[in-house]
Amino acid sequence: MSATSMVPETAGGPTLATNSQIEYLISQTPPSLLRPMAFFVSWHGVLTLAYSGFPPALMELKQAINQTVDGLPSEYSGSKWPKTSLGALHDKARLTPEQFERLNVICREESAKLSQQADKQAVLVDQLTVVFYECRCLERRLLEHVVPLHPTAPLDLRQPEASELDRVRGVVSEADSPEYWFLASKDGSRESHYRSSNLGVTLVHDLAVLQGRPRARAAADYGSDLPGIVRSFRDRVEAELPGLYRWFNDSSLHSTVRALMG
Template identity: 45%
Template sequence: MKQEYDSLLVKELELSRQGFPAALLDLKARLTANVQGLPSEQPGSLWPKTSLGCLHDRQRLTPDQLRVLLDLCAKHSADLASAASLRVRDAQLVVHQCRSLERTLSVQSVPLRPAREGEGALPPREQEERVASILAESGAPDYWFAASRDGNRRAHYADAHLGVTLVHFLVGPEELLAAVRRFRRAVDAALPGTYHWFDDAALHVTIRAVVT
C-alpha cells in the first residue's frame, strides 16, 4: 500500500498525502461499524496528514510571517514529494500520554490486509478531492484568521492527556525524514523561535481515534 507525499499545509505545520487508499478506508469503516462506544471521528483523521510541529505557547503568526511560511511550504512541497513514498503494511494501536505521541504507555502493531485485486494503492477520487479542498484553504484571503487562532500550541500537544489511537508511524525512508529536516531548518532560519518540532520517532498519520 503506497502513499505519496503531496504538500505542506500551514496549521500546526502538517505534511499531507493525496488521500487514504481503499484498504485504510475499509479499516476505518469496519472500526466505526463494529466497535461500540467509539468517539465520533474528528476532522484530523478524515484525511491523511502528519503534524510536524506547532507554534510555541503564546506565539501568534502575523500576516507577514504567514506569507513567509506559505512560501516555504510551496518551495519544500516539491522536495518532500520527490523524496520518497511510504509503504503502509501495518498500523499501530497506541496508548498515549500526550497528544503528540512523544510519550506512550503501549504500542501494538496491527497488520493491514493487502489491497484486493483491482483495488489499487491510490486513494479514491473523493479522497483526493477532500485533500485538495483542504489544501486550497491556505490560498483563501481570510486564511490568516484560521492560521492565527488560539489553540493547538505546544502545551496542547505536550501536556498530560491519556488516550488511545490507531496510527501509522512515519518510520519511512531516510530521504523523506531528511527532507522534513531541511524544511524545519528553513522555517527556523526564517522564523526563529516560532515553532516547536515534534520528535522524529513520534511523527505519525492518525487513522482513527479510539479513546479521546
C-alpha cells in the same frame, strides 16, 4: 462493510474468535502507500505534511471499524484526511499576517520537491499501532500494540479515490484564501496542547522511515528520500522564522487512522 469483504484470511490466520475486533480488521487489510502531497499550515498554525488521501485499503479499514466497532467516539475532522503533524507554535506565539505569508511561500516551494510518482518519498503502511498515549503528540506512550497488516497480501498500489484527492486538495487550498490567516493564527493547539498530560487511545501508522527504524520491504526503498525533504523544510522554517516553532520528536511522528478514545 463487513470484515469478510476485506482480504480473505489464510489458513492458520487470525479469526474473530481469537483476536480483538480491531486487530482482526487490521490483519485482513493489505499493505498500501501514503504519498506526500504538500507541506501545509493547518489551523492554529500547526505545520503538517499532508498526504494525497487515504488509499482504498485504509479507507475500507476505516469504514469497517466505524461500522462494526460499537462505542467509538465520532471521528474527528483531523483524521478524515491523512497527515503528519510536524510542529506547533510555542505557547506565547501568534502568527502575524507577514509570518503566515512567509510560511505559505516556504510550504509551496518545499512542496514542489514532492512527487506522487516517487516511491522513495512514499510511506509504506504495512503495520498499524494502537497507542495508549500520555500526550497528544504521542511523544509519551503508556502502552502500544503493533498490529501487522495482512502478512501475505501483495502491496495494494491503488491510488486514493477522486473524492479523497479532492478532500485533501480542498483542505490544502484553504491556505490561499485571504481569510485563512485568521484560522492559522487562532488560539489553541500550541506546544503545551500537544505535550501536556492528556490520556487517550488512537490507531496510527508510525513513520518508521522518519524514526530511523528498519523498513519492511526495504528492497523497494520506500520513503528513503522523505527524511531529507522533511529536514529541509524544518531547517528552512527555522532559518527564516527562528524559534517560532517547537518540532515534535522524530520518534513520535505518525499519521492517525482513527481516534479510539479520548
